[in-house]
Amino acid sequence: MPDAPETQPTYDLEALKRGDPAAFEALVRAESPRLFRFLLRFLENEEDAHNVMQEAFLQAFQRIDTFRGEARLTTWLYGIALNQARVLLRKNRRYEAMDEADLDRLQPTFSRGMYAQRHRPWPPDVLAEREDLRRLVREAIDRLPDSYREIILLRDIEELSTEEVARLLGLSEGAVRVRLHRARQALRALLSPHIEKGDV
Amino acid sequence: MKQWLKKWLGRKQLTCEEVNRFLAAYLDGALDARTRAAFEAHLQACAACQAYLDQYRKTIELTRRAAEVPEPPQELIEHTLAFLRERLSQK
Secondary structure, eight states, X not given: OOSOGGGSXXXXXXXXXXXXXXXXXXXXXXXXXXXXHHHHHHHOOHHHHHHHHHHHHHHHHHTGGGOOSSSOHHXXXXXXXXXXXXXXXXXXXXXXXXXXXXXXXXXXXXXXTEESSOOOOOOGGGGSOOHHHHHHHHHHHHXXXXXXXXXXXXXXXXXXXXXXXXXXXXXXXXXXXXXXXXXXXXXXXXXXXXXXHTOO | OOHHHHXXXXXXXXOHHHHHHTHHHHHHTOSOXXXXXXXXXXXXXXXXXXXXXXXXXXXXXXXXXXXXXXXXXXXXXXXXXHHHHHHXXXX
């Protein structure tokens, strides 16, 4: 799904609905690597990611008649996989998730409409490949509450459009943006002290 | 009153807090033309909002880069197809 819509592969939906094995195989071959990477990021365990992906394809094939074509087939497939992955997620968590109050404390504060804290641009080399910073970012993502972590993974990492994320999660686009914004701001606040102190 | 003056007087001035609230919609290209113009006018004149937007964008980029995972194993697709053939043949 990171691809732009016009570069998305198109699948023969009629053949899929007829149960054509070649059509299913084409779908598995095209979508497995991307779906697996998404599930691996989500679950952080290769075996679980593989198992969930297999079950998601199985469910998709068994329920293909219920696919009405309102979303892209890949978005629908991700939805099935995500529902299954959520069950395993709690088991795999390495860090205790923050709650809404923690998230509130990580949002910027304002005084008379202006930022209460002083912000400076981060140095450009913050984007240089650095394993210590990557680890910090991964830890920060893992600390987000589940519903925020999902949105970050789907929108900022998988690069689904806001519309697709909204459809997948059953939210309005506005609600997706509000949650995404809170999550991004929380990540920014968690990273900021390390970046500004220069210890990463 | 001249049309341009009416328009100028009617233009909404945004605060930093409002600009902050619109960040996700701005980056999504989802703001209406008038709000986008007000957003960009504020941004151009406000160092604090420019700095915050810089950090916000870099946070998104760092998130994207940190979540890179290795390529899936070669046998992934064949294993998945074998699993599906077996399960679907049990029907």
